[in-house]
Amino acid sequence: MRSRAPARWVARAVSVALGDRRSRRLAVVVAGLYLLVYLIALGDLVIWAGTGSSRFVRVPSVEVAADWPAQLLAQRAPFAYEPVLAIHPVDHVTVFVAPADLGMGLLLGALAGLNVGVALLATRTGRACGVRGAAGWRGAAGLLGALPALAGGVTCCVPTLALAVGTQLAGALLAVGGYLFPVALLATALPLVWNAHRLARAGPAAASGSALG
């Protein structure tokens, strides 16, 4: 029996995708890579040349923000928050820990990863069941959908952004910076729902992954 509730389609598809070793691996790798790039884009993971952090703090060490409870939800840009911890593992690397940033990066990373994982599953299942479709393309769209949030993150670093993309593009991103995270959330969620829907429509065998043998 086909479920018509999108939440159930997604839950089912995710459950099946995570149960499939190849899909699960791909989803985890994509989610991890996305989180890494997201934290770099937000300036939460910093690797730099020149003056090392050892001039300013002991290395390795962990710094805690003076008033960290107040900083937890203090925004430094739309959807970018003040760090409450700074970890200095080696001289030229610093990890700023802002729990809200980390949560949002994990959420988008998980969605991007699941998009690709479910797309892989849908593609393989579709072939096995003789169902034609464009699951792979929707998976790619879901992954690409997570990219605007990266640009949203760097709007808090206008000079760096302007150097990279020029003043006009940096200005444009700054102007729409507040919308980029919600847009990315939608752009990753919708392809996932659509692929889950396709899987549900393909029938119980496809939706349970049993068609993969």
Place this chain on the structure above:
Amino acid sequence: MNDEPRGVTRRRFLQALGGLGLAGGVSFLVARGIAFRPAAPAAGRAGSAPATPGPSAAAAPATDSLDELARSVRHGAPGKDAIPAIDRPRFVAASSARFLADEDVVFGLVRDGQARAYPQLVLVWHEIVNERFPSGPLSITYCPLTGSAVAFRGTAPDGRPYTFGTSGDLVNSNLLMYDRQTDSRWPQLLGQAISGPSRGRVLEQVPLDWTSWGRWRAVHPDTLVLSTRTGYLRQYGNDPYGSYNYGAAHELFGYYEPGQGRFLYFPLLHESDRFDEKEVMVAAELGPHRLAVRKALLRDRGTIQTSLGGRPVAFRYDPALDAGRAYLTGRGGSSKRLVTFDVMWLAWFAFFPRAAVIG
């Protein structure tokens, strides 16, 4: 009351790379005019400015009207206080300031008998320090894009002392501060509110020297230094715009480096190619009168005698601090120090295109 709230080649490569990646996604926004206008020739591009101060400098208003400046405000950061001011500054003794190299830029002042140094590598992440001295509050402000550090004090209409935060906006590439008492907007280089309930009010400036840590410490060995324990976690030592102390030769780098051709982030109301846009000027004010001297010229000559608002003024180079100062000279050799500050030519001309210049 709550008062808290390398090189061109590499740059072009990065621009090309980033531009390719993002051009498709946001180009329609640019086409619709959502983006900033490019730093294109604006209303008052000029090839030269008055060579020496003269009657014309006193007769014409030196800057645009407050309304015109208010209309030219541009977004420069995601929002108000996105660049957080330091409201509870902590200081360390010179002997404990091991995070500073001798060549690092500091902004130094002496007030109430106490010398204090504000490292540029800290202020580039905060732009404003709201200080409390025995004689009253003082705000030390720094704008990386115009290379200007100015100390202010002032009183709101209700008698409370002003404290400042960053508005996230810019005028002529210059820091646009807001005061927390009336929420008015103040361009740093003007020191006058251009909008809000305090519109038209003028802040009192306090002399501040742009120098290096080694020089400041030699002259003021008992100085205190603003600590990196600001209450915020930032990459102190990693300047997002470039460096004033790059490599073994301690060179200027990135945005701060002269001779890079056109390298601006935001539009200007007036432009002049008389000097390189990053050329450092020593600017002085006397009432409504303003005058700027090219710092390299002052360094060469040692002293430049001139006049400002019809009164004799001497610009003097202080070799101990590598700083330019201006004095109102009187009979019998008496002199009174005027407020001066270093500023990039691009910003000086953008704000004061009709002011006198010695270069």
